[in-house]
Amino acid sequence: MHSVDPVFLLRQMLRARALEETAAQEYAAGRIAGFLHLYPGEEAVAAGVLSCAEPGDYIVSTYREHVHALLRGIPAAAIFAELLGKKTGVSGGMGGSMHLFDAERRFLGGYAIVGETFPIALGAGYAVAYRQLPEAVICFFGDGAVNQGTFHESLNMAALWRLPILFVCENNHYQIGTEIHRHSAVVEVYRRACAYNIPAERINGMDVLAVQQASEQALARIRAGDGPQFLELETYRYRGHSMADPGAYRPASEVQAYQRQDPIKELEGELSTQANCPAGDCVRQFQEQCCAAGHLNSERLQRLQDEIAEEMRIALAEAQAAAAPNLTKVQEVFQKNHRFEDFFGRGAA
Amino acid sequence: MTEMLYWQALNRALDEEMAQDEKVFLLGEDVGLYGGTYRVSEGLLAKYGEWRVRDTPISENSFTGLGVGAAMLGLRPVVEIMTINFALLALDALINMAAKIPFMSGGQFSMGLTVRMPSGVAKQLGAQHSQRLEHTLMNVPGLRILVPATPQDAYWQLRQAIRSDDPIIVLEHELLYFHKGEVATNATPLPIHAAVVRRPGRDLTCIAYSRMVEVALAAAEELAREGIEMEVIDLRSLSPIDWEPCIQSVGRTHRALVLEEDCRFAGAGAEIVATLQERCFYFLDRPIQRTAGLDLPTPFAAELEAATIPNVERTCRSARDLVKMSGAPL
Numbered sequence: 283m284h285s286v287d288p289v290f291l292l293r294q295m296l297r298a299r300a301l302e303e304t305a306a307q308e309y310a311a312g313r314i315a316g317f318l319h320l321y322p323g324e325e326a327v328a329a330g331v332l333s334c335a336e337p338g339d340y341i342v343s344t345y346r347e348h349v350h351a352l353l354r355g356i357p358a359a360a361i362f363a364e365l366l367g368k369k370t371g372v373s374g375g376m377g378g379s380m381h382l383f384d385a386e387r388r389f390l391g392g393y394a395i396v397g398e399t400f401p402i403a404l405g406a407g408y409a410v411a412y413r414q415l416p417e418a419v420i421c422f423f424g425d426g427a428v429n430q431g432t433f434h435e436s437l438n439m440a441a442l443w444r445l446p447i448l449f450v451c452e453n454n455h456y457q458i459g460t461e462i463h464r465h466s467a468v469v470e471v472y473r474r475a476c477a478y479n480i481p482a483e484r485i486n487g488m489d490v491l492a493v494q495q496a497s498e499q500a501l502a503r504i505r506a507g508d509g510p511q512f513l514e515l516e517t518y519r520y521r522g523h524s525m526a527d528p529g530a531y532r533p534a535s536e537v538q539a540y541q542r543q544d545p546i547k548e549l550e551g552e553l554s555t556q557a558n559c560p561a562g563d564c565v566r567q568f569q570e571q572c573c574a575a576g577h578l579n580s581e582r583l584q585r586l587q588d589e590i591a592e593e594m595r596i597a598l599a600e601a602q603a604a605a606a607p608n609l610t611k612v613q614e615v616f617q618k619n620h621r622f623e624d625f626f627g628r629g630a631a
Numbered sequence: 632m633t634e635m636l637y638w639q640a641l642n643r644a645l646d647e648e649m650a651q652d653e654k655v656f657l658l659g660e661d662v663g664l665y666g667g668t669y670r671v672s673e674g675l676l677a678k679y680g681e682w683r684v685r686d687t688p689i690s691e692n693s694f695t696g697l698g699v700g701a702a703m704l705g706l707r708p709v710v711e712i713m714t715i716n717f718a719l720l721a722l723d724a725l726i727n728m729a730a731k732i733p734f735m736s737g738g739q740f741s742m743g744l745t746v747r748m749p750s751g752v753a754k755q756l757g758a759q760h761s762q763r764l765e766h767t768l769m770n771v772p773g774l775r776i777l778v779p780a781t782p783q784d785a786y787w788q789l790r791q792a793i794r795s796d797d798p799i800i801v802l803e804h805e806l807l808y809f810h811k812g813e814v815a816t817n818a819t820p821l822p823i824h825a826a827v828v829r830r831p832g833r834d835l836t837c838i839a840y841s842r843m844v845e846v847a848l849a850a851a852e853e854l855a856r857e858g859i860e861m862e863v864i865d866l867r868s869l870s871p872i873d874w875e876p877c878i879q880s881v882g883r884t885h886r887a888l889v890l891e892e893d894c895r896f897a898g899a900g901a902e903i904v905a906t907l908q909e910r911c912f913y914f915l916d917r918p919i920q921r922t923a924g925l926d927l928p929t930p931f932a933a934e935l936e937a938a939t940i941p942n943v944e945r946t947c948r949s950a951r952d953l954v955k956m957s958g959a960p961l
């Protein structure tokens with residue numbers, strides 16, 4: 283196992299937070315429309331898991347995928363441009379917030395129909411195993427998705443054929459307004475994977491080092507040919523389900539409790555600018571840990587934050603300046619995927 | 632007469648039917664505590680309790696199937712599917728079960744099931760959340776499909792659907808929930824499947840449904856300023872379709888334009904045009920025209936999205952072409 287650079291993980295979490303805060307601001311300013319599902323609170327999951335992904339691995343995600351995309355290496359500018367519906371967006375302005383795709387980075391897409399990530403990952407896993415490659419498929423999904431039939435169908439097949447898939451449940455305890463005890467008979471999600479003989483663990487998803495370690499081990503088992511693995515990461519989203527959701531169904535005390543998980547000392551400097559996300563969350567905790575362990579001092583932290591702010595500022599400006607896509611072009615692309623060749627007929631070459 | 636928003640009219644309809652008939656119960660994602668994504672079931676959990684307003688997991692096929700099974704035992708389930716896009720996961724329950732059981736049981740079982748869902752293109756929700764699948768459901772014998780365009784129709788057609796012993800799908804429109812209109816809760820409602828003339832006109836007939844009725848009416852207003860009088864028919868139901876008002880109208884105007892938000896290829900409009908030409912061929916002065924959505928998945932980018940669905944301008948253009956089209960009738 284290679285040692286992790288905690289500052290790298292912190293940097294990824296801070297970038298994740300900054301990306302989403304910028305997106306929230308653009309939404310509030312009316313420049314981003316449609317649904318916008320943000321990630322604050324869950325950064326330790328994406329940072330921990332994706333820090334273990336190899337360039338050859340494939341990622342499948344949901345509509346809450348901006349951060350997965352960013353930490354996979356997709357430039358923030360291409361993500362912002364997609365959220366703004368620009369031509370330079372990672373999906374050419376055709377997908378939007380919920381449908382980021384990047385073939386080159388093996389980012390197989392954000393899917394907006396709950397439960398779709400399972401069969402996509404299953405197919406990708408099948409293709410990898412078929413070609414006998416050492417790659418893995420990382421499949422993200424929420425706690426709400428495990429009640430869709432595709433979850434059970436796909437886990438069964440993945441186990442049956444020992445496909446190289448890491449199932450990552452981002453258990454934030456909510457399916458929009460329905461708390462997990464009201465949507466699931468078995469609330470320890472990992473236990474469901476055990477029913478299919480898939481090795482599964484439940485990890486504190488607010489602790490990036492724990493997530494990182496568990497992911498590394500699980501991916502190592504996959505690469506060793508042990509078949510699918512399952513991680514349930516307990517986490518929390520600080521915002522509503524999407525920007526359209528005020529999240530009134532959650533008691534304030536519950537939200538605050540997650541924001542305070544493990545009491546920490548306040549660091550200097552306001553990291554988070556938005557009201558829903560006060561001090562004491564997973565990013566803050568880890569920041570504190572890094573400082574305490576001597577990996578970071580306040581100057582370095584400040585520099586890190588400045589760099590990230592600058593990255594996001596430039597990325598956003600670039601995305602804003604980009605042109606809108608053009609309909610004729612879109613129709614051409616669409617036609618290209620629908621060539622009406624007559625493969626075996628008289629017209630075939 | 633009370634003024635209500637479309638969602639309030641639906642809410643009122645549910646409340647009244649639940650109050651009058653204990654067999655009526657609701658289920659769907661976030662219909663209870665949250666009150667429904669478009670507030671349609673707001674307040675009903677508190678009033679009727681969880682056995683009558685059931686929040687479900689994300690398991691569309693099975694909870695819609697639950698509605699089917701409960702209807703076989705004589706209950707009147709009202710299933711909410713959060714949007715029509717997710718109904719694709721429930722097609723087995725809708726098409727293989729609900730639509731078939733009354734028939735293949737030789738009439739032993741009725742199917743007092745109502746399935747409501749928002750449909751249509753809203754605003755920049757992307758290709759997977761901007762579908763209009765009425766044609767998919769229209770092609771299934773045994774399902775009936777309502778497409779209320781006004782709060783008044785939303786109120787009455789939902790109440791009528793709940794009372795029906797056939798499986799009925801109510802396609803609401805994502806952009807209509809916050810539209811206001813008069814609702815006459817004491818009036819005698821129109822028959823559940825009746826089509827109505829929303830605006831008379833002598834020069835051409837525009838046949839529309841759901842949100843496109845508003846587009847047609849706005850276009851008619853604009854055309855009137857140019858001296859073109861467009862009659863607007865609101866179908867209100869897509870299965871069955873009430874042909875008589877359409878045929879009579881075309882008999883008067885001799886020109887027909889079908890306006891639909893759905894993709895043009897094999898959409899609802901194709902059925903409407905085919906039947907109209909069979910039934911009013913000799914009244915027609917011009918070929919029937921269609922103004923429809925482009926045959927593309929809905930793009931996310933704002934201007935592109937707008938370009939893929941019909942609007943007032945495109946409707947006016949089609950109407951003008953139809954009226955001015957010269958030459959002998961084909």
Ligand SMILES: Cc1ncc(C[n+]2csc(CCOP(=O)(O)OP(=O)(O)O)c2C)c(N)n1
Nearest residue numbers: 346394395396424425426427456457458717
């Ligand atoms: C098949 C389907 N049904 C319903 C929805 C509407 N919907 C979008 S997200 C969501 C909740 C998903 O919760 P979870 O899987 O826990 O993910 P989270 O949003 O918490 O990350 C629902 C019901 C959908 N997109 N797809």
Ligand SMILES: [Mg+2]
Nearest residue numbers: 424425454456
């Ligand atoms: Mg969740």
